[in-house]
Amino acid sequence: MAPATEVTTRLANAARQRGFYVSFLLLFIVFAALEPANFLAPTNLRNIVMQAMPMAIIGTGLTIVLITGGIDISVGSTAFVGVAIAVQLILHDVLPIPLALLVAIAIGTLVGCLNGLAITRLGVNPLITTLAMMFVLRGIGQYVINNSSLMVHDDRIYDFGAGYVGPFPTAIIWGGLILVAGQMILAKTTFGRHAIAVGSNERGALASGVNVRRTKFLAYVICGVTASIGGVMWFSRSATVDPATGLGAEFVAVTVVVLGGTSMAGGEGSIIPGTLFGALMLAMLENGLIVSGADPYLFSIARAAVMFIAVFADAVRIRRRAARGRRIRTTDQRGGAPAPTLA
Amino acid sequence: MSTSAPFLSMQRMSKHFGGVRALDEVDLEARSSEVLALVGENGAGKSTLMNLLGGVVLADQGSMAIEGAPYAPKNPRDALRVGISFIHQELTLSPSLTVAENIYIGGYPKRMGLVDHRRIDRDAESILARLGVEVDARAPVRELSIGDQQLVEIARALSNDVRLIIFDEPTSSLSVAERDLLFAVIRGLRDDGTAVIYISHFMREIFEISDRISVMRDGRNVGTLQTAEANVEQVIRMMVGKELEGAITRETPPKHEEAVRVSGLSRDGYLEDVSFVLHRGEILGIWGLLGSGRSELARAVFGLDPVERGEVMVDGVHQVRLSPTAATRAGIGYVPENRRADGLVLDMNVRENITMASLRQVTRGPFGWLIRSKEEQMARHQMDRMGIVASGTEHKVDNLSGGNQQKVVLGKWLALRPDVYILDEPTRGVDVGAKDEIQRTIVAVAEAGASVLLISSEMEEILRLSDRILIMRRGEIVREVLPGEASQEQLLKYGTGGI
Numbered sequence: 001m002a003p004a005t006e007v008t009t010r011l012a013n014a015a016r017q018r019g020f021y022v023s024f025l026l027l028f029i030v031f032a033a034l035e036p037a038n039f040l041a042p043t044n045l046r047n048i049v050m051q052a053m054p055m056a057i058i059g060t061g062l063t064i065v066l067i068t069g070g071i072d073i074s075v076g077s078t079a080f081v082g083v084a085i086a087v088q089l090i091l092h093d094v095l096p097i098p099l100a101l102l103v104a105i106a107i108g109t110l111v112g113c114l115n116g117l118a119i120t121r122l123g124v125n126p127l128i129t130t131l132a133m134m135f136v137l138r139g140i141g142q143y144v145i146n147n148s149s150l151m152v153h154d155d156r157i158y159d160f161g162a163g164y165v166g167p168f169p170t171a172i173i174w175g176g177l178i179l180v181a182g183q184m185i186l187a188k189t190t191f192g193r194h195a196i197a198v199g200s201n202e203r204g205a206l207a208s209g210v211n212v213r214r215t216k217f218l219a220y221v222i223c224g225v226t227a228s229i230g231g232v233m234w235f236s237r238s239a240t241v242d243p244a245t246g247l248g249a250e251f252v253a254v255t256v257v258v259l260g261g262t263s264m265a266g267g268e269g270s271i272i273p274g275t276l277f278g279a280l281m282l283a284m285l286e287n288g289l290i291v292s293g294a295d296p297y298l299f300s301i302a303r304a305a306v307m308f309i310a311v312f313a314d315a316v317r318i319r320r321r322a323a324r325g326r327r328i329r330t331t332d333q334r335g336g337a338p339a340p341t342l343a
Numbered sequence: 344m345s346t347s348a349p350f351l352s353m354q355r356m357s358k359h360f361g362g363v364r365a366l367d368e369v370d371l372e373a374r375s376s377e378v379l380a381l382v383g384e385n386g387a388g389k390s391t392l393m394n395l396l397g398g399v400v401l402a403d404q405g406s407m408a409i410e411g412a413p414y415a416p417k418n419p420r421d422a423l424r425v426g427i428s429f430i431h432q433e434l435t436l437s438p439s440l441t442v443a444e445n446i447y448i449g450g451y452p453k454r455m456g457l458v459d460h461r462r463i464d465r466d467a468e469s470i471l472a473r474l475g476v477e478v479d480a481r482a483p484v485r486e487l488s489i490g491d492q493q494l495v496e497i498a499r500a501l502s503n504d505v506r507l508i509i510f511d512e513p514t515s516s517l518s519v520a521e522r523d524l525l526f527a528v529i530r531g532l533r534d535d536g537t538a539v540i541y542i543s544h545f546m547r548e549i550f551e552i553s554d555r556i557s558v559m560r561d562g563r564n565v566g567t568l569q570t571a572e573a574n575v576e577q578v579i580r581m582m583v584g585k586e587l588e589g590a591i592t593r594e595t596p597p598k599h600e601e602a603v604r605v606s607g608l609s610r611d612g613y614l615e616d617v618s619f620v621l622h623r624g625e626i627l628g629i630w631g632l633l634g635s636g637r638s639e640l641a642r643a644v645f646g647l648d649p650v651e652r653g654e655v656m657v658d659g660v661h662q663v664r665l666s667p668t669a670a671t672r673a674g675i676g677y678v679p680e681n682r683r684a685d686g687l688v689l690d691m692n693v694r695e696n697i698t699m700a701s702l703r704q705v706t707r708g709p710f711g712w713l714i715r716s717k718e719e720q721m722a723r724h725q726m727d728r729m730g731i732v733a734s735g736t737e738h739k740v741d742n743l744s745g746g747n748q749q750k751v752v753l754g755k756w757l758a759l760r761p762d763v764y765i766l767d768e769p770t771r772g773v774d775v776g777a778k779d780e781i782q783r784t785i786v787a788v789a790e791a792g793a794s795v796l797l798i799s800s801e802m803e804e805i806l807r808l809s810d811r812i813l814i815m816r817r818g819e820i821v822r823e824v825l826p827g828e829a830s831q832e833q834l835l836k837y838g839t840g841g842i
Contacts, residue, residue, distance in 0.1 A: 208755065
């Protein structure tokens with residue numbers, strides 16, 4: 001009984017999202033028709049998936065934050081500052097490469113904790129908190145690398161995010177592990193259930209004994225962790241960090257997440273398939289434009305258009321949901337005392 | 344009066360939501376210069392029928408006509424265009440705008456490009472005068488009482504040239520005087536030729552105000568009566584379709600052990616030095632009028648509202664920081680007054696709502712891994728126990744009737760098996776059958792040794808279930824009475840501060 005209904009729910013959700021998946025397919029067909037030899041080459045397709053991974057990883061934690069009804073636009077700077085510090089630790093021979101990269105992730109975790117504390121304990125608006133964090137971290141990172149471009153000359157760097165285990169690219173292995181773990185946390189754990197409940201009806205969750213503060217706090221911590229892992233993946237491809245690393249990534253990440261059907265209003269969304277396909281879509285768009293020889297400046301415009309369409313589609317969904325809530329009811333609508341809401 | 348041709352006629356209206364049949368070939372007529380009462384238990388289909396009328400939901404089948412002309416609204420604007428207005432329980436005025444600004448919010452008359460305030464004030468005054476209402480058209484709405492705000496809503500409907508006006512449970516938050524004024528206004532509208540549909544649970548009001556009564560049950564119109572020829576028992580029989588259950592008897596008396604001790608709880612403007620003891624196996628009734636602090640007390644004990652002074656002890660353990668999470672962990676369950684806002688996550692299904700407070704019981708390992716089969720079993724068990732009617736555990740709670748939703752809220756706490764239940768209006772707005780089932784469940788948990796703090800505005804319910812009754816007024820407990828020696832008149836007397 002349970003699996004059958006679960007499948008139906010999944011199918012229903014997919015149908016609601018079908019506009020996105022149809023567009024995904026159409027875009028694929030268009031590029032395949034324009035540039036069959038280059039675009040459809042197995043190495044190119046694999047490249048698309050590899051390209052998509054860092055953003056999908058950053059989007060993993062961000063998806064959870066958005067589902068709780070929050071937002072984190074510090075993810076690009078979080079990725080940057082972790083890598084910046086790790087690079088200096090490596091270049092000054094303070095730590096071996098693996099440990100330095102772990103430090104980057106530890107820094108991301110710390111950033112997530114700070115965001116979470118400011119939002120849940122001090123009650124500062126999430127957008128403002130993470131906006132401030134975005135600038136602060138960008139500044140710290142640029143200070144750490146003396147506002148210059150730094151490169152680590154050690155081939156072992158590439159092993160992490162740009163190497164292969166047998167025939168499998170490490171980028172896809174890491175991405176797969178993190179995305180699957182994220183989706184499992186969301187769909188199969190108490191925390192994930194609480195996150196959805198908080199985003200869907202915070203007052204209801206609170207009055208059911210859900211620890212709303214802790215749930216939100218954890219969401220930001222996870223977001224900090226995945227943002228810094230995404231940063232490590234980027235770094236591992238070029239072994240380079242410069243003042244613009246991760247600049248503007250927060251907006252791409254939000255696009256990817258919302259494109260995959262996670263609502264800006266909270267309460268619904270998925271990492272797999274949602275955020276994964278959102279990231280694949282953007283990577284495919286970029287790759288397709290490049291292989292079909294389009295002007296590189298076009299990409300920024302295309303990405304902006306996709307972001308707008310994704311957020312617009314979400315707005316339409318939110319409106320529909322609100323319209324359902326407004327249905328006339330005969331007796332259930334007596335307003336209780338207004339509840340004090342936690343941030 | 345009721346011989347005129349129908350203003351509205353609905354024929355064979357049907358509607359399904361998912362697998363649930365909400366309406367089954369319903370016919371209904373509303374006539375000009377007449378008040379039609381629409382009654383039925385929750386889930387009987389009244390709301391759906393009115394949603395079809397208002398263009399909020401589209402019918403699967405059936406047709407509607409306004410004065411003989413086909414009427415098929417696609418959205419609420421279409422309803423407004425033919426002169427249909429709804430006055431909801433939940434008011435839709437903008438608090439910071441004035442009365443006149445609210446009345447004409449649909450389109451202001453302009454003078455030199457600016458809102459012609461002199462004109463809207465004057466027009467608003469004439470409409471208010473026509474209603475016989477003494478409200479200052481220039482006053483901001485937030486300064487008005489709930490009753491006056493409702494009258495302003497009616498005035499707004501009149502400014503739109505209303506032909507049919509639907510009142511949806513309009514009196515539940517009104518004082519007696521406000522209610523009498525509302526009824527006078529409704530009679531005035533009727534005498535001016537307006538058609539009125541009046542939805543209510545209160546039999547006395549229905550018999551006082553209506554000319555005809557249409558009764559709905561299980562998505563059908565089971566009959567329409569001339570009010571003058573009908574009686575209350577007849578209507579209730581039609582609503583319920585079965586005989587009412589008898590009284591509930593307690594087998595085991597409450598024990599003397601203390602379960603909860605509340606001392607000196609105070610919150611400025613809401614609670615004034617509230618102290619009481621709740622014993623094991625006891626149902627302690629809290630009765631008071633709206634605004635007496637009864638709901639605020641519930642919210643404070645559960646940790647939802649902050650308190651300035653006072654303490655709560657559960658099982659002899661002092662609760663240092665009151666919060667819903669701490670309260671739940673200490674073994675307190677809370678059924679809120681407003682189930683849609685506080686009791687349920689409407690976008691989630693029955694299973695997810697029932698397990699919400701007890702996820703710990705259906706998980707494995709340190710990461711809180713949910714076990715689907717255990718969740719399913721927990722939800723199924725509560726559905727059976729509470730008699731929740733839904734297509735299954737995956738049914739979205741938003742699509743359930745009020746009574747079934749309330750059973751889900753209660754089921755959520757039964758699943759946790761707390762030692763203490765705080766129930767704020769546990770049977771509000773549910774149908775007679777569900778009410779009886781919920782009341783029996785309340786007695787059953789007390790019999791099993793749990794303690795219940797029962798808050799209700801219904802005197803019958805308080806008198807029927809409580810072992811002791813505390814009466815609240817203006818944030819204070821003013822009296823303790825025993826149900827055997829108290830009458831409804833006495834509750835009212837202490838609750839209102841003497842007559």
